[in-house]
Amino acid sequence: MKKLSEEQLNGLQQDLDAIRDEVLADLGERDATYIRKIIRLHRTLEVGGRVMMPFGFIPPVFVAATASLGIAKILENMEIGHNVMHGQYDWMNDPALNSQTYEWDTVCTSESWRQTHNYEHHTYTNIIGKDRDYGYAVLRLGDDVKWHPGHLLQFVNYILLTVLFQWGVGVHELESEKIRRGELRWRDKLPFLKDFARKGGRQAFKDYVFFPLLTLPVAPIVLAGNVGANLIRNIWASTVIFCGHFTQDAETFTEEECEGESKGHWYLRQLSGSSNFTGGKWLHVLSGHLSYQVEHHVFPDLPAHRYPEISAKVQEVCKKYDIPYNTGSFAKQYGTVLSRIARFSLPDAVRTRLEQRGSGQLQAI
Amino acid sequence: MLARLTQTKALHWLGRQLLNRDDPAAWLDPLAGAINPMWVQEYTPARVERIMAETAGTKTFVLKPASRWTGFEAGQHVNICTEIDGIRRTRTFSLSSSPELWHKQGLITLTIKRLPGGLVTNWLHDSLSEGDILGLADAFGEFLVPQPAKPVLFIAGGSGITPVLSQLETMAASHYPAPVTLLYFVRTGNDIIGREKLEAIAARYPGLTLNIIATHEGKEPRFLCDADLEAIDGLKEREAYLCGPKGLMDLATELLQQRGLAESQMHSTFFAPPAPAALDNDQLGGEVSFTRSSVDVGSEGDANLLEIAEAAGLKPRYGCRMGICHQCSCRKTSGTVVNRLTGKVSGPGEESVQLCVSVPRGPVQIDV
Numbered sequence A: 001m002k003k004l005s006e007e008q009l010n011g012l013q014q015d016l017d018a019i020r021d022e023v024l025a026d027l028g029e030r031d032a033t034y035i036r037k038i039i040r041l042h043r044t045l046e047v048g049g050r051v052m053m054p055f056g057f058i059p060p061v062f063v064a065a066t067a068s069l070g071i072a073k074i075l076e077n078m079e080i081g082h083n084v085m086h087g088q089y090d091w092m093n094d095p096a097l098n099s100q101t102y103e104w105d106t107v108c109t110s111e112s113w114r115q116t117h118n119y120e121h122h123t124y125t126n127i128i129g130k131d132r133d134y135g136y137a138v139l140r141l142g143d144d145v146k147w148h149p150g151h152l153l154q155f156v157n158y159i160l161l162t163v164l165f166q167w168g169v170g171v172h173e174l175e176s177e178k179i180r181r182g183e184l185r186w187r188d189k190l191p192f193l194k195d196f197a198r199k200g201g202r203q204a205f206k207d208y209v210f211f212p213l214l215t216l217p218v219a220p221i222v223l224a225g226n227v228g229a230n231l232i233r234n235i236w237a238s239t240v241i242f243c244g245h246f247t248q249d250a251e252t253f254t255e256e257e258c259e260g261e262s263k264g265h266w267y268l269r270q271l272s273g274s275s276n277f278t279g280g281k282w283l284h285v286l287s288g289h290l291s292y293q294v295e296h297h298v299f300p301d302l303p304a305h306r307y308p309e310i311s312a313k314v315q316e317v318c319k320k321y322d323i324p325y326n327t328g329s330f331a332k333q334y335g336t337v338l339s340r341i342a343r344f345s346l347p348d349a350v351r352t353r354l355e356q357r358g359s360g361q362l363q364a365i
Numbered sequence B: 001m002l003a004r005l006t007q008t009k010a011l012h013w014l015g016r017q018l019l020n021r022d023d024p025a026a027w028l029d030p031l032a033g034a035i036n037p038m039w040v041q042e043y044t045p046a047r048v049e050r051i052m053a054e055t056a057g058t059k060t061f062v063l064k065p066a067s068r069w070t071g072f073e074a075g076q077h078v079n080i081c082t083e084i085d086g087i088r089r090t091r092t093f094s095l096s097s098s099p100e101l102w103h104k105q106g107l108i109t110l111t112i113k114r115l116p117g118g119l120v121t122n123w124l125h126d127s128l129s130e131g132d133i134l135g136l137a138d139a140f141g142e143f144l145v146p147q148p149a150k151p152v153l154f155i156a157g158g159s160g161i162t163p164v165l166s167q168l169e170t171m172a173a174s175h176y177p178a179p180v181t182l183l184y185f186v187r188t189g190n191d192i193i194g195r196e197k198l199e200a201i202a203a204r205y206p207g208l209t210l211n212i213i214a215t216h217e218g219k220e221p222r223f224l225c226d227a228d229l230e231a232i233d234g235l236k237e238r239e240a241y242l243c244g245p246k247g248l249m250d251l252a253t254e255l256l257q258q259r260g261l262a263e264s265q266m267h268s269t270f271f272a273p274p275a276p277a278a279l280d281n282d283q284l285g286g287e288v289s290f291t292r293s294s295v296d297v298g299s300e301g302d303a304n305l306l307e308i309a310e311a312a313g314l315k316p317r318y319g320c321r322m323g324i325c326h327q328c329s330c331r332k333t334s335g336t337v338v339n340r341l342t343g344k345v346s347g348p349g350e351e352s353v354q355l356c357v358s359v360p361r362g363p364v365q366i367d368v
Helices: A006-026 A029-055 A059-085 A110-123 A149-163 A165-174 A176-180 A186-214 A216-245 A263-273 A281-286 A290-298 A304-320 A330-343 A348-364 B002-007 B009-019 B024-035 B099-105 B119-127 B158-173 B195-204 B226-230 B246-258 B305-311
Strands: B044-055 B058-065 B077-084 B087-094 B108-113 B133-136 B152-157 B180-186 B208-214 B239-243 B266-268 B285-290 B295-300 B329-339 B351-354 B358-366
Touching: A006 A263, A006 A304, A029 A059, A029 A216, A029 A304, A029 B024, A059 A110, A059 A216, A059 A281, A110 A165, A110 A186, A149 A165, A149 A216, A149 A330, A165 A176, A165 A186, A165 A216, A186 A216, A186 B009, A216 A290, A216 A330, A263 A290, A281 A290, A290 A304, A330 A348, B009 B024, B058 B119, B058 B133, B077 B119, B087 B108, B087 B119, B087 B158, B099 B108, B099 B158, B108 B119, B108 B158, B152 B158, B152 B246, B158 B180, B158 B195, B158 B208, B158 B239, B195 B208, B226 B246, B239 B246, B246 B266, B285 B305, B295 B305, B305 B358, B351 B358
Parallel strands: B152 B180, B152 B239, B180 B208, B239 B266, B285 B358
Antiparallel strands: B044 B058, B044 B133, B058 B108, B077 B087, B077 B133, B285 B295, B329 B351, B329 B358
16 A cells, blocks of 8 residues: 555545535535435336336346346445445435435345444455455455465355345355354354344345235246346346455555554545446446445445546545556456456465466566 | 325235335335325325415415324424425424314415524525425324313414414314403514404404504513403413413413412413524533433533443444444434534434534433
């Protein structure tokens, strides 16, 4: 990570705080109208998708219904749920958009999400050993984890995690790796498991029992469509989220270097550990503006649709302190994520030889 | 129709399972409300039918609540909710119409005075138009016409006449069988709210003795005095209803007590004054009430609410402790806090605050 003096860190804090204060002072009707518009779009897509689904025995209708429901779930999880739970809209005083009570359309309970994501991930971002999102405890993404032959097949883990992403996220708080290591007992996680079973049960009931049975003669079609919609959301969410911190240039940190961290240092870590991707307006909306992961990590509780507006200012601040601003096309960033997963599947010796040979070839040219 | 659906327990349970919320019927609001704002389920909507000027600073808003609204009794008040610049604000106002208007025509009126520096009253006067929608809650309040009938004395000042208007209409319509006297204090003749209504009621209801007194029209201010009470027949047996500025209420209470009325005979409804002018920024600290835990504790200096709670033995949930993750967000039901991160001072009413960065400024009530 770029080494900054204490004075520079204080300056960084002041400059970023100023951007935040400016946005906070400007929040008002425009933001309320925006989130309400997105919610209206979500309702339209979900109602449309579910109404069309029983007619899915006509193939184009099946595609339209599944896509509609899948996009509805993506919007609800990423642009609405994730952002509302971050407290981005608490200032509106609308009880339906309160970060502490909002419950989202996925098997993960909002309670568990607030704990593992809002608190743990955002506070300890990319600190190895503290940010359990780094690799989700099923992928080796850095050399801090000792390689063993099983890692050669970790792309299977990646595919499973992606396809079943909502279940992976839902059970993330279980800390199964700690249970396996004997640091925690199953008994300690019983309250969490009960909540998870309840919410997971409700979601499975809704998509895989209730709606199929509602139109019994075409139940298998509705079931297939609902599975498809959840799959679409899982794959999209996993891909976007992996692009946030696992790209090539996203840095990781040790616990020691972050001990007693100042706010300026926290800002620096958030800037260095996050990565953006570029694209059109709808790509940003569908990613819940996680395409602006850097801005999101620096200002998690500012309404996400504001991130594109402040991005230029954030980049200016980065330039001022010579901090790299990690961005690139969606394809390029995702490519580096896949590359990371592949490289760390290999034993360290093989990986370093490949990397040297790769950079050596570049130098030779 | 949707309301009847939502009242079935089984369907309500199913709705909660499917839609992940305690008010499942409101899930469709973004679509239903776009077609017809009166179909919203999250709150009870009321349409603004007409706006009438009463005096220079007072307007009467005629509202049509959704038919599922539960109605009210004369003298009660109601919380209305409106969105101003993206933020929902709730305020309480007395209903100035009689329940009969609601039963017969489905209408209610709120007579609202513009408060200097008041956010909502000024917005209602300047920005609310016919056709707009306000949120309406259930009516509440104990400021009710005595049943069975007893002789009544109303002492009202300024906009405090509003609940009394409702009660007088009701009494007139039911030919209330006991004598009623109203002492109504206004600054000048131009400030009489509901003058035509009061005169019409006095004309058709002989039981009412109407006495309107302008306090600032003569050379000297003329406030409530004992002589006003002297003129009232059977004062000691009357139920006294007081509604107006604090000064008038205190004076009236004192004079009535001197005249031998018991506390049980005196009924008051308070109109909260507007928020006080900005205090010194060094006036941090105050009495903090954690209402759910029934713990009251004082604080000084810039201790934040999370530290105050923990020092008092409470264990509210927290996360980063630096105002980012919102894990410690709780409901402040009243009082003012300063956000240490932004320096911003909160409003005095109900809102969500992050405990770890909120410092009390004066007495504060938190739902923890």
